[in-house]
Amino acid sequence: MVRNLLIRGMLTGVLAGALAWVFAWVFGEPQIRDAIAFEEHGHEAGAAGDHPEEEVVSRGVQSTIGMLTGVGVYGIAIGGLFALVFAFAYGRIGPFRPRATAGLLALLGFVAVIVVPFLKYPANPPAVGDSDTIGRRTALYFGMLALSVLFAAAAVILARRLTDRLGAWNAVPVAVGGFLVAVGIAMWAMPTVNEVPAEFSATVLWRFRVASLGVHAIIWTTFGLVFGLFAERVLRPAANPRPDPRIPAAAG
Amino acid sequence: MAQAAVPRPAATPIAIPVRAIVPWAAFAGAFLLFLIYFVASEQGAVALFSGTGVHEFVHDGRHLLGFPCH
Numbered sequence: 318m319v320r321n322l323l324i325r326g327m328l329t330g331v332l333a334g335a336l337a338w339v340f341a342w343v344f345g346e347p348q349i350r351d352a353i354a355f356e357e358h359g360h361e362a363g364a365a366g367d368h369p370e371e372e373v374v375s376r377g378v379q380s381t382i383g384m385l386t387g388v389g390v391y392g393i394a395i396g397g398l399f400a401l402v403f404a405f406a407y408g409r410i411g412p413f414r415p416r417a418t419a420g421l422l423a424l425l426g427f428v429a430v431i432v433v434p435f436l437k438y439p440a441n442p443p444a445v446g447d448s449d450t451i452g453r454r455t456a457l458y459f460g461m462l463a464l465s466v467l468f469a470a471a472a473v474i475l476a477r478r479l480t481d482r483l484g485a486w487n488a489v490p491v492a493v494g495g496f497l498v499a500v501g502i503a504m505w506a507m508p509t510v511n512e513v514p515a516e517f518s519a520t521v522l523w524r525f526r527v528a529s530l531g532v533h534a535i536i537w538t539t540f541g542l543v544f545g546l547f548a549e550r551v552l553r554p555a556a557n558p559r560p561d562p563r564i565p566a567a568a569g
Numbered sequence: 570m571a572q573a574a575v576p577r578p579a580a581t582p583i584a585i586p587v588r589a590i591v592p593w594a595a596f597a598g599a600f601l602l603f604l605i606y607f608v609a610s611e612q613g614a615v616a617l618f619s620g621t622g623v624h625e626f627v628h629d630g631r632h633l634l635g636f637p638c639h
Contacts, residue, residue, distance in 0.1 A: 319593045341629075341633050349629055373620075374626050379625065379629050384629040388633070388634065391634055401597065405590055408584030415582075434635075435635060440633065440635030441632070441637070441638075443638070451637055455610055455613060532633050
């Protein structure tokens with residue numbers, strides 16, 4: 318059962334990675350190109366560069382097969398982890414069927430894993446960021462991510478506990494409020510990082526960050542919608558016993 | 570787990586027992602996290618391999634996925 322879910326999660330991840338790659342190619346690459354042009358312009362002008370430019374991997378490879386590998390491997394890995402969390406959450410977070418569980422988890426995951434860390438430590442294009450602080454920035458980013466996931470898990474448990482006493486319509490807003498307050502305090506307490514060069518184009522930065530969010534939105538939407546279909550077949554085989562392809566599945 | 574003893578509404582789907590999940594979570598989970606590490610941080614803040622090959626190869630993906638790259 319878990320094995321089947323895991324495999325399907327990773328397959329969903331392949332699809333998610335492929336879709337995200339197309340989006341990244343269309344909406345992300347132009348900004349990366351502009352950022353690299355800015356970076357190289359800085360080098361020509363004699364500004365202190367963060368890394369001496371000798372091409373280990375060509376831009377052509379980086380922007381195509383390299384990007385596909387990065388986004389694809391990430392999609393597969395997140396897909397597998399999503400399936401493992403789903404296996405645990407199904408039947409435990411509420412009386413939700415597989416597709417609803419997958420949709421809910423994807424929404425929670427997108428907020429907790431992507432949106433919250435992004436709001437504090439947003440994605441940065443090339444040329445933004447001092448290479449001397451990479452260790453600190455990495456630790457802060459993953460620290461924010463870990464806190465956010467922890468708070469989200471706590472909020473889910475809280476909502477579950479309160480539902481029996483208060484009903485879902487009261488319990489869920491209380492839990493969401495608790496999550497927002499906890500996240501707010503963490504964001505306020507954690508140090509701010511801003512290493513955007515003064516002359517860097519605000520437009521390029523904005524578009525790059527929106528593209529980054531878009532890539533993740535595509536990945537998590539795919540999990541929410543497609544993984545649920547797979548999971549329905551794994552977990553409720555009786556609901557659709559070898560459905561006749563000519564008859565639309567009423568069990569949906 | 571305690572959940573098994575809690576009476577549940579008839580509509581609640583049957584959860585997968587934790588003991589069936591743990592082995593998969595431990596081994597596959599660790600491996601998948603390792604994969605994410607490779608895309609996100611190898612040859613960035615920390616490095617298992619020397620050089621910059623991995624970093625440069627996944628460079629664009631790492632930036633767009635929002636991980637601190639360099």
